[in-house]
Amino acid sequence: MTDTTAAQSSQDLQRLDVTHIEGDVYAIDVRGHQLRVDQPLDAGGTDTAPTPTELFAASLATCVAFYAGRYLLLHGLPRTGLSVRTEFAMAADPPARVAAVHVVVTPPSELPEERRAGFLAVASHCTVHT
Structure with a gap:
């Protein structure tokens, strides 16, 4: 994987975490806010999220x-x-x-x-x- 960040101190970096839920569904945690992503049915997902x-x-x-x-x-x-x-x-x-x-x-x-x-x-x- 390529590191695409510019040389910055760790205090300048913003962080979010993505974890697998099931199938093509992933959870995104941004400062305690939860989002999800999925794929449409025709792409093999369950269409439960954008x-x-x-x-x-x-x-x-x-x-x-x-x-x-x-x-x-x-x-x-x-x-x-x-x-x-x-x-x-x-x-x-x-x-x-x-x-x-x-x-x-x-x-x-x-x-x-x-x-x-x-x-x-x-x-x-x-x-x-x-």
């Missing part, structure tokens, strides 16, 4: 939503109506991998036009981006 790839796309969408929401909060604007959607496509050729991710940010309808460019700029600076 796939790891779906969680990847979800983490991108929620990161963008968080930064966009903080921008709105900072400027005293409502977050009602804020939404983010990710769409992803898998590569047609092996190995299996995400080939493209598309992020659609829908700002609240009350977002003033003069704040739109700043809102979109902040949303694009999510720490989990492509």
Whole structure:
């Protein structure tokens, strides 16, 4: 296995643990929060949870939503109506991998036009981006 971390002290590292449950189901422990992943029925799983790839796309969408929401909060604007959607496509050729991710940010309808460019700029600076 390859170590993909940059040289950092152990105090800088974030940690999560993944353990096998059964079949294609794995539990993820993140700071005491529990998540699960599985595979769809047509891929041999039991479809009891999202796939790891779906969680990847979800983490991108929620990161963008968080930064966009903080921008709105900072400027005293409502977050009602804020939404983010990710769409992803898998590569047609092996190995299996995400080939493209598309992020659609829908700002609240009350977002003033003069704040739109700043809102979109902040949303694009999510720490989990492509």
